[in-house]
Amino acid sequence: MDIINNEAKKVSQMQHSLELFARNKVIMTGIENVTSSTEELINLITTEGALELRGKGLKIQKFNVQDGSLTVEGTLDSFKYAAVKAPILKRLFK
Secondary structure, three states, rough: HHHHHHHHHHHHHOEEEEEEEOOOOOEOOEEEEEEEEEOOOEEEEEOEEEEEEEEEEEHHHHHHEEOOOOEEEEEEEEEOOOOOHHHHHHOOOO
16 A cells, blocks of 8 residues: 555656657656546646646557656647646635
């Protein structure tokens, strides 16, 4: 169990980055989990929050849980990060 927790800590400390090559390939770091994957939609959890990739013919070529790297190929149309909400107390006491 400690090994899994240590690996999760390493990934969460990693900086999230995204490098796009001609809309056909994306290489990312700081990926904690892939929550779902189809040829049109891939949902991810990154160190910066949830990320949605949309496109056509999307395929995960490589996902390394230990270092948090992910490579996706296909026609990439959009990247959408989920809005990060402020903590509840901060929202209540504006």
